[in-house]
Amino acid sequence: MNLALISDFVTAVEDALRAALDAIPMDSSGFGTMVRYPFGLVDEQGAPFSGQAGKRIRPALVLLCADATGCDWRPAVPAAAAVELLHNFSLVHDDVQDDSPLRHGRPTVWRIWGVANAINVGDALFALSLHVLQDLRGVGVAPDIVTTANRLFTGTALKLTRGQHLDMRFETVTDVSVEAYLEMIAGKTAALLGVCGQLGALIAAGDAVRAEHFGEYALNIGMAFQIRDDILGIWGDEAITGKSASSDIVAHKKSLPVLHGLPLNDELRALYARPALSPSDVARVVQLLGEVGAQEYAVQIEREYTEKAMHALDQAAPTAEGREKLLALTTALFARSS
Numbered sequence: 045m046n047l048a049l050i051s052d053f054v055t056a057v058e059d060a061l062r063a064a065l066d067a068i069p070m071d072s073s074g075f076g077t078m079v080r081y082p083f084g085l086v087d088e089q090g091a092p093f094s095g096q097a098g099k100r101i102r103p104a105l106v107l108l109c110a111d112a113t114g115c116d117w118r119p120a121v122p123a124a125a126a127v128e129l130l131h132n133f134s135l136v137h138d139d140v141q142d143d144s145p146l147r148h149g150r151p152t153v154w155r156i157w158g159v160a161n162a163i164n165v166g167d168a169l170f171a172l173s174l175h176v177l178q179d180l181r182g183v184g185v186a187p188d189i190v191t192t193a194n195r196l197f198t199g200t201a202l203k204l205t206r207g208q209h210l211d212m213r214f215e216t217v218t219d220v221s222v223e224a225y226l227e228m229i230a231g232k233t234a235a236l237l238g239v240c241g242q243l244g245a246l247i248a249a250g251d252a253v254r255a256e257h258f259g260e261y262a263l264n265i266g267m268a269f270q271i272r273d274d275i276l277g278i279w280g281d282e283a284i285t286g287k288s289a290s291s292d293i294v295a296h297k298k299s300l301p302v303l304h305g306l307p308l309n310d311e312l313r314a315l316y317a318r319p320a321l322s323p324s325d326v327a328r329v330v331q332l333l334g335e336v337g338a339q340e341y342a343v344q345i346e347r348e349y350t351e352k353a354m355h356a357l358d359q360a361a362p363t364a365e366g367r368e369k370l371l372a373l374t375t376a377l378f379a380r381s382s
Contacts, residue, residue, distance in 0.1 A: 054100055057128060065083075068172075082165070098132075109243075120248055123244065133167075136154075136166040185247055192246065204235060207231025214228065225299075238263030240262055241260075245360065260356035277290075
């Protein structure tokens with residue numbers, strides 16, 4: 045994406061995040077280092093970090109949707125910072141739950157400081173996200189809008205945790221339906237993107253109906269994005285995706301193409317039930333998925349969600365410039381396709 049299109053937004057978010065994290069001092073306890081580390085602000089010793097840890101897509105989406113209403117986007121900055129804090133809370137806890145050693149190419153919080161500290165850091169980021177959201181009151185946002193923003197924000201946090209629960213549960217459940225999977229990604233992935241669009245538009249324009257349309261746009265983009273990720277996890281170009289082809293098969297991931305294919309082929313079900321898959325097994329799984337049309341099915345579902353997103357964006361009636369920026373962001377999200 046052309047970063048010049050969102051440079052003002054990213055700068056505003058970075059400044060707001062740093063100001064929010066100033067509530068936690070950088071002292072000898074090391075806690076200040078731990079809470080700043082997931083954002084790429086410091087290294088594990090607490091020294092300034094010059095690398096990248098996340099693209100700030102979600103807070104940028106808040107401000108892009110605010111701007112696309114044609115109103116001043118600046119009052120939405122506290123909500124954008126709160127969203128990024130909430131997102132990182134979920135990542136820190138997810139890394140513990142998934143036993144993930146790396147995040148953005150760096151050791152995860154729990155790998156450096158242990159599980160107990162990582163849980164505590166995640167809790168702190170969640171509490172701080174709620175605290176920062178209250179800054180809306182100090183930038184002139186109407187009290188009823190602040191109340192609605194709080195309700196939307198906390199409701200999304202519940203959806204995130206339920207989505208994570210379903211994702212973990214699916215690891216041990218053999219019979220997962222496509223419908224259940226779509227419900228899971230709606231909570232785990234798409235809900236946060238959806239509230240980004242809704243919060244930004246609501247705070248900027250104060251129009252609840254129009255804000256819902258922006259939210260539907262972002263939610264459906266989130267669904268399509270996750271499905272694209274599922275497709276790339278099996279058929280993606282390693283040079284583009286950054287991970288080995290068919291990595292989701294090796295991990296026995298119950299992604300959308302797999303869930304579509306399993307009921308359609310006995311051999312596929314038997315292979316996927318094996319505790320470990322050899323390279324030849326993986327190749328056979330991919331072949332069988334191709335024979336049952338799993339890739340074409342997933343592409344069609346992705347297309348349907350993208351079309352829903354574009355329809356919702358039309359209903360939201362963004363400014364011409366705002367629409368251009370949102371479509372540029374959408375294109376950037378899907379840029380890993382070959």
